[in-house]
Each structure stands twice: as C-alpha cells, then as structure tokens.
Amino acid sequence: MRSVLAVASNTIKQALRMKVALVFIVLLLVILPVMAFSASGDGTVKGRLQTFVSYGLSLTSLLLSLLTIFTAIHTITGDIKQRLVYTVLTKPVRRYEYLLGKCLGILFLDLALLILFAGGIYTVAVLGPTWMEADDAAKMEMADQFYTARASIFPKTLDVPPEELEEEYQKLKKNQTMDQYFDTEAVSKARIKEWLYKRMRLEKNAVAVGAQKVWEFHNVKVADPNGMLFVRFKIEVATPPEDDQCYSYWTVGDIRPYRLGNQSDTPVYPMERKDPIRMYREFAVPADAIAADGYVAISFLNPPINNTVVMFMEQGNNKNLESQSLALLFKAGTFRDNFIRGISIVFFRLIFLAALACMAATFLSFPVAVLFSVVVFFTASISGFLLESFSYMEAGAGLFYNNTIALLIKGLPQFDKYNPSAYLIDGRLIDTDMFIWASWTIVWAAVLMVLALLVFSTKELARDTS
C-alpha cells in the first residue's frame, strides 16, 4: 500500500507540473467567477442561479474529465517514453501497484479540484439570493423549487395487453387498412405493432371533452407534512387551440370517501388552470392532501371549453421524469445533500475516465490514447442522443447500426442519463436508485483497471519505442 501511495503522491506532483493541467485549472478559476457575475438566465434570481449551477457544474465536469484523461495518459506514456518507468519498476514496486498508484494519484487530484470548484458553485448558489437582494416572493419560489430535493412518483399506466394488441393488429390486417399507415413491405411486423401499441395506449390515456381521469398514489410519505406537493404534468391535445393553451380542472386529495357519499377527513384541493400545451408545468398544493395511510389521488377534468381531446402522452414504464406526462413530486431531502450526491456522480465519472485513460495508456501512444479516451467520453456523454437518432434511420441502415454500434454504445456508461445538474436546477432528488445506477461506473472502472493490469503486466516495456 505504501508503494501505491508513493506513486500516487508523485503522480500528483507530476500532474501539477504539467502545463495542460494548469491550463484547465486556470480556465476554471477564471470562467466560474465570470459566469457567476454574467449569467443572466431569464433575469429572475432563480433563473440566474439555475443558469450558473447548470453551466458551472457542466463546465467543471467537462474540464475535469478532460484533465483526468490528459494527465492520466501523459503520466503513464510519458514515463514509458522517457524510460522513467524503469527507475520505478526496478524498485520493489509491482506493476499493478504502479498502475494503481497512477490512477489513485489522478483521482486524489480530481477529488481536491472537484471539492474546490463544487464548493465555489455551492457557495454562490446558496449566497446568491442575498447578493442579488431577492425579495420574499423570489426566496419562497426558490425554497420550493430550487433549494430542495423533490422525489417523484409516477402513476400506473393503463397498458395494452398483448392479446388486445394482437387482435387489433389482425383486424387492421384483415381490413387492409394497414396500408393507409405503412408501406407494409418495407416495415416489419414488430415496427407496426410498436406503432399500434403506442396508439392504443394513447387512446386509453386520452381524456375526452367533459370526461375525467383519476390517478391514484399509495404509500406516499413526505419528509415535511407541512410542506407542499407538486403535480408536474404535460398536456397534449388532438386539435391545438388558437392560443396553444388548454384549460384544466384538477383535484388533489383523498377522494375515496366521496365515492361512498362521505366527506374526506383530509383537505381536497381543487385547482382551475390554463396552461400551454406540450410543455411541462407544475402546480403546488399543501402536503396535507395526503391521507394518513399515504393515499392521494389526482383527478383531471377536461372542461368543455377546450373542445378537444386531451392526452397525457408519455406514461410508459420508463421512470424518468422527462418521459412521464404526470408525476407527483414532494420534498424528500435537502439541497445540500442532493448537491453532494450530484458531485459524487461527477466523481464516479472521473473514476471511470481515469481507469479508461490508464488502460488506454498501457498499450497506446499518447495521442492515440487521448483520442480513444476522448471519443469514448464524448460518446458516453451523448449516448442517449445517438441511440435515439438510430431509431430514425431507414430499416437497412438502422438494422446494422442497432446491432453493432448501438450495442457498443449501450455498453458504455450513459453520462447524459445521469446528469446531476439537470436534477439540481429543478430541485429534484437524486434518489438511491439513480445513485446506485450511476455508481455502476465504478464497476466499469474496476473492469477497465483489471484489463489495464493484465495488459501492463505482460507488456514488454523495453520494446516500446513510441
């Protein structure tokens, strides 16, 4: 262990002497404060802080990621090229200790810099309202929507049973109406059924004019019973109105007694609204709408004035807030703890990149290793976008990409899916599930380090003349 720490300590000193490392550090030291003063957002205090946290955290993550890649690769390839590695390995330092020490040194440096810059971002985020002389209304808004960590739960969806789907498919086929929608020779049965499934599910979750839809939630436990509940929704309509806005009548509370003609023990909150369509919106009701047993229902009435069917499009099994048309949010933690979790996720990312860079450096030259690592990093950062873009490809090309490159991409950690800044600016809780999923990058890192050790342990260093 002493050898590992010695190598790590030397690596830190070596990294700090590198010009490229200093460049990244100086960039962060300059850009973050400038951003703190110049971020205007939408002009409101909340908007400015959101902009600063979003860009600040993203920039810190990006620059530290690049710093990790460059320094990790440079320290190893530099040692090999300049034959300094011989002076290390001739001592009683095993190859795996050398490699682990390198990786650990980079991670210690990353951790120190991450704490420094994240601490700065947190300080500005917390003290920002005071510096900007925010009024009470702005402070209250931020307390509810920014300085918080809200958990989200989603309703069960009305799904389409497989037999119903098959029946509908056969009906379309028999009536020969499928040709109206598809070029049946070019499009596969699976694709057609996928489209049909979406349409049928949509019909089940549509609300006709004058009709009502109820979503029920059970075992809802909030951290602060005197706080607020938030209903987040996104409405689609069959016929967009002229002003792209839709009326809605909501009720939140325990409606079970009303079904039996009784009064509810807990308050039931009605809410009349007019909101733009195709946009996520939120409204808040007091958390005492939740019954003692954790039950709460949200009902939506499509008033006749809309004169169109209202649809809640995304209600799939993907428990991601961006893919759900309705969610219930409530305070489940603090901004500080959430921020720490977010920073931890960034650190997991750096762990992965450090291991990746170390592995690449064991068998590639400096430029190639950097190129390889940067490509993997950027691919992991936009993996969601890439995978989605493959779905728009033609059948032939799509088949090829989905069975080759898409599989590779899916194998990588998906950095964009676990982007902490998106949660922090919205006051959404980085829950345990997400945290655990994000921490799988450490497992990946371990695998990469094992690979690196295997390669490095068998590498004939004397032959390396790169």
Place this chain on the structure above:
Amino acid sequence: MNQSRDTIICSVCLLIAASLFFVAGQQLDDINAQRYEMKLIMNQPLENAPPSLAFATVAMGAFRGLIVDILWMRADKLKEDGKFFDAKQLAEWISVLQPRFATVWEFNAWNMAYNISVAIPASQPEQRWQWVRNGYELLRDKGIQYNPKSILLYRELGRIFQHKMGGISDDAHKYYKIQFAREIGPIIGGVSDDYIVELMEAPKTWDVLVADPNIARFVTAMQKADPAFSDDGDVFVDSYFTLLDNAERFAPDANSVLDSYKGSEEESATLDSFDNFARADVLKRTWKMDVGLMHEVNEKFGPVDFNDPNKVLSLDWCHPDSHAIYWAALGLKLGAEQEDRELDASEVNTDRIILHSLQNLFRYGKIHFYPVPIYPLLEDGSRATKPQYITDAFLRPDLRMFDHYNDAVRAVFEKYKDDRIRLESLGNGYRNMLKNAVLSFYQARITGQALRVYKILQDTFPRPEFTVPLEEFARNRFLEEMRETFGINDAREQITALLKDSYYLYTIQSDDEAYGRQELAAQLREYFMAEYGEENETRVSLPPMGELHLLSMQDFLEDQNYPAYLKENYLARLQLQQPEAFKTFQQWMEKQQASQPSATPPEK
C-alpha cells in the same frame, strides 16, 4: 543512400500535396456557386457588427456549426421540459454565432414571444409583456439589421404584432396593447398623415439640424439650463422626451426654456422644427421605422374618409396591427427588388399579414383607453373606499378600413392569379370578410356602404344565398353567427349586450352605430319570439322591448367595467336629449328600489 531516399520521398510527397492543393483550389469556384444556389453563403461580410459578434463568427472556424448545433439542441430540450431560465441567453449565443441564418432569429423571437410568455401565468402580465417585447425587439433591432432582405423575418415580426399583440387570443392581450400604446403614443400617437409628412421633411441628421441658427440657439439654451442636454444628438433628443414626460427630473430652467419657446410664432416654429426632428429621429433610432414608409403605408392602407375618399388619413400607430402592416409592407418592398424571384410561402404569408391586419383594423381598429376604478380587498377583508385606477382597453370597429382592405385583396389576387390553390384559400377569407363587412355597415346604419359591399360580394361570389335583399341578408348573417347555440340565454345575452353597447356608443356620440345596435336588438327579439316564444310563452319568452331597455340600462349603470364618468355622461345626455325616456327610467328605477313592479312597461 538512406538520406537521398528520404529526400526523394519527401519531395514527391510535397509535390503531391501541392498538386492536391491546386486541384482543390480549382474546385472552389464551383463549390461557392453551389453554396450560393443553396443559399448557404454570406453575400457580403457582416457590416457594422460589434467586435464581439465579428470575432465570434470568424474565430470559431469549423467548430462554429458544431457549437451552434449543441446550443440548438439544448434550447430545444429545455423548451420541451418547460424550462426557460436559459432561453434568452441561448438565443443570444445562437444569434451571435449564426447571425446570417434568418431561421435562428425567427425561431428565437417566436420562442420568446409565444412559448416563454405563455408559460408565465396571466396574473403576471408585466412579465409576459417583457418576453413578448424581447421577441419583437430581437427581430426588429438585430435580426433584421443583419438580414435586411430576409422576408421571413419581416413576416415573423408582423405576425408577432398582429397575432400576439393585436389579437385577442392571449389572456393578457389588453395589457400588451396598453403598454405598447404607452411606449409609442408619446412619439406618434393620434397624429395625422400631414404631420407624418412634416416629419419626413425634418432634417435627417443632428449636424444638419443644428446648422440652423435658430435651432442652434435653442440647443445652446437647453444645454445651459441642464447639463443632461449634452452635445450628443441622441442623448439630447432622449433628454428632450424625458423632459416632456417628467419635467421634475430636470432643472427648472430647462422647463422655462421650453415654455419660452412656445411664446412667439417664430420661436414656436423653431421648437416645432426641433420636435419634428426629435420624433423622426426616435422613430428611426429606437423603433427602426422610416417616416417616409409610414406615409406610404398610410396612403396605401390607411382608413378612407367616407366623405372625402381622396384624403389620406393616418393609421393609428398605437395599434399593433398598424405596425404589422408596416413591417410586412417593408419586407415585401425589399423582397420585390428581386424581380425574378419565386413567390414562395414566406411571401404569400407576408401578404396575408397585411390582409389580416387590415381585417383586424376593420373589426377592432379603434382602441379606446379608459381608467377603471377598482376597490381592492384590504388585509382585513373589507373593500378599500378609495379607488385605485387601472387602464382598460375597449376595441371597436373602424369601418373606414374597408376600401383599402378591398384594394389590397384585389392586388394580391392579381399577384397570385396563376396559383389556383392560393387564390382559393385567399378567396375564402375574402368572402367571409365581405359578409362580415355587409353586416357591420348595416348595423352601423351606413346603408350605402352596405349596399356597395353587398354588390361586390354578389359580383365576386355569385351564389344563391347572396341574391336576397340586403336587410334579409344582414339578418340571416347575424342569426347564422349565433344559430348553433341560440337559446333563451343567448337571446337575452345578445340583446342585453347590444343594448348596453348602444348606450356606450350613444355616450361617445356614435349615434348611428348606437341606433343600429338597438334596431338589431329589436329584430333579434322579434325573431326569437317568432321561433320560440309562442310555444312556451312563460318559460322562454322575452319581456317587451321597453322592459328590456330598462333592464339593460340598469345593467349598464351598474356595470363596473364602465367608469362612473361615462355613465354620468350618458345620463346627462339622455336627460338633455330624451327627457321623457330619462324620466321613465328614473321612475322605473324608483319602483325597482321600492320593489314594486310597474304595471305596464313603457315603450321607449
């Protein structure tokens, strides 16, 4: 040996590289030609751009496109998620990096004016207005400056004025109209076209202005009075308007100088000259509007005096639709410079902006702003006794707009005469407008015009429904508009609304229109009783017309939307001009208050 071999290899590689460069260079002309054809090229360097913008468009090099793509994706993703905290910043960055790509400006302006503004609750109209303003200012002040020939941007700017601000679909539309009028009203509100012609004749630059010794004396006097009036022409003009708006912000001497120039005829003329220059300058500098084009727009699209059709009347430049027409007309004028162009969707939509704005001005082109007292709730739950006043807007038709609307439509028909599909769609709109116009003129008792328009309708669209006499057509038209939901409640509402409207029009001296409303209300009652009243006499019948008048008058006088001074004026005029009716109403009200129904409702 090895060295000479290496030299030869290097030389050959250099030669190949040079040849490839040469061949690539030869392709450049062809590539540029294709880029021009596909409209991917900057026609000329970005002129008069601030250094930061010029730097950004060059420094990024090939990465500019990539960065712009990333910014676009982020903007789109945030928009879908309903997050707008970053929208303005992203719009600015995208516009900086791609200033010559018109769609960028169009999208960003639309995003701010439409998507972001409606995300703010209607209870915060001032914030909504800020985003609508951000939208149109982005196009007017930046987008069009960098893309002066992009008709797309003029169309979008016209659309924001017409639909967002001039229309009625947004809950806060009245607020937009009021704020817009407050901003431009002090400059050009309520002016005649003759005044605009005077502005055209004002000096074009500050140096030319102060070359006049009288003006120079005035300028010197103001500068001595208050240091805010500096040598910089722009600052001087801005200070001048601030002084007119709020004299307390300046030294008393400044106001004295101004007052002194209102004395003699010569000094008054000097002040008027300066004032003309200042207004034209602010219109050009702040509002980016040219007074010459404003005059042209007045001539071509302004209201027409029924008594003197040759007289040029000015559009109401406080009305957003007037600005929609201005910008659309400018876009079409610049677009028309390219004679061999194809008439694409942007151009036809810009033509539509003008036609729809003219229609809107016909249907609600007269804006009347008036203070409305409100008595807010106090903390203890009681109502305040001292009123606070808010401004409200009342929109009324301007029937004088019809002739130029008609001319504009005919011109557009001629322009697109070879495009059957577009003609058909334009024709449908024209037909509906003609039908509305006949009814509007008829209701306003301008029968001559109603007949003329009806004749146009009959000649342009020969259909059986247009062969009936004018009176029957007007009634049918009115009823057709209400037929689907015309029940007792609708009848009561329509009749009451018409009568209340007639009292308002009577108060503001629009007697013909007031009488038209009352006639229509009577006809409506007659129709309803004929259709429904005889079968269910007590359940769905309507009171006699006299009673309806009294009830509606009572409603009118109790309606908080009409300010007290308006109602007082109404009663005063009624007492003066119709003393019998006034007395009847007084007696009826006394009986109402004493809860004793009158035996026989009097005829009005």
